[in-house]
Amino acid sequence: MATPTEDRSLDCRGLLCPMPVVRTSREMKGLQPGQVLKLLATDRGAVTDIPAWAADTGNELLEWREEGGALVFFLRKGVPE
Amino acid sequence: MRGRAREASVMAAEPATQETEQEPLLEATIRRIVREELERAAKRDPASRRACLIASKGTLDWAYPPFILGSAAAAAGMETSVFFTFYGLNLLRKDFERRLAISPVGNPAMPMPMPMSDIVTALPGMKALATGMMKSMFKRKGVATVRELRDICLESGVRLIACTMTMEVFGYSKEDFIDGVEFGGAGAFLSAARKSHVTLFI
Numbered sequence: 001m002a003t004p005t006e007d008r009s010l011d012c013r014g015l016l017c018p019m020p021v022v023r024t025s026r027e028m029k030g031l032q033p034g035q036v037l038k039l040l041a042t043d044r045g046a047v048t049d050i051p052a053w054a055a056d057t058g059n060e061l062l063e064w065r066e067e068g069g070a071l072v073f074f075l076r077k078g079v080p081e
Numbered sequence: 082m083r084g085r086a087r088e089a090s091v092m093a094a095e096p097a098t099q100e101t102e103q104e105p106l107l108e109a110t111i112r113r114i115v116r117e118e119l120e121r122a123a124k125r126d127p128a129s130r131r132a133c134l135i136a137s138k139g140t141l142d143w144a145y146p147p148f149i150l151g152s153a154a155a156a157a158g159m160e161t162s163v164f165f166t167f168y169g170l171n172l173l174r175k176d177f178e179r180r181l182a183i184s185p186v187g188n189p190a191m192p193m194p195m196p197m198s199d200i201v202t203a204l205p206g207m208k209a210l211a212t213g214m215m216k217s218m219f220k221r222k223g224v225a226t227v228r229e230l231r232d233i234c235l236e237s238g239v240r241l242i243a244c245t246m247t248m249e250v251f252g253y254s255k256e257d258f259i260d261g262v263e264f265g266g267a268g269a270f271l272s273a274a275r276k277s278h279v280t281l282f283i
Binding site: 014015016017018019021022024025026049053056057 | 149150152153155156157158222223224225230233237
């Protein structure tokens with residue numbers, strides 16, 4: 001699968017819970033529905049926190065992987081209900 | 082005529098066979114529709130978007146959970162209220178940082194550089210040592226400070242409510258608290274909590 005292209009990226013490396021979720025939520029507010037945010041994090045909790053956050057807020061986690069010692073998430077902003 | 086009659090009988094037979102074949106499919110479909118409707122209803126339920134917490138402790142370690150959960154709930158789009166009562170009230174004071182401490186006395190779970198008996202941990206200066214250790218450990222690991230987390234809660238619309246009864250008992254006045262704090266009692270908490278699926282006593 002081709003890697004999604006991001007419209008904006010956010011670096012949360014070195015930050016622990018709840019900061020990756022808090023920062024992602026803030027950053028997402030500045031995106032248009034359909035746009036993609038690339039998130040970098042090192043908090044292991046993000047592996048469960050980010051998918052749960054995305055599901056609860058109507059955003060879509062396109063994919064995530066480990067890359068160069070960091071977790072990389074691609075999130076697509078959902079259409080508000 | 083004969084041809085037509087055959088055609089008619091074939092046509093009549095078709096729905097009958099389809100009906101018997103469709104029966105299990107129909108049940109599965111109904112189950113799916115019911116499940117989807119329930120999921121939609123649960124999503125629409127406003128209580129699933131509300132969190133109501135009580136913060137009753139005022140030590141450095143226990144200062145984190147209400148603000149971490151409060152800011153995370155707000156980030157997840159939840160209407161969030163945190164009620165501060167008893168020692169938790171200290172977390173809303175303007176001078177809260179000077180009061181935030183942790184004592185190693187009677188806390189065998191606290192990580193220490195070496196095993197220490199209660200006699201040692203009760204010595205003067207040990208509270209300050211433990212507090213400094215915890216603060217520097219949290220900072221080194223990249224945990225936001227209590228002040229930062231509290232600011233995030235305020236900025237993201239988390240309602241911070243101080244318990245008026247314990248304020249009275251402790252002799253705290255409204256001026257002791259940071260801007261943005263609301264005031265209320267058990268009735269206000271229960272009224273909000275009954276409309277929230279997430280309620281926690283911390």
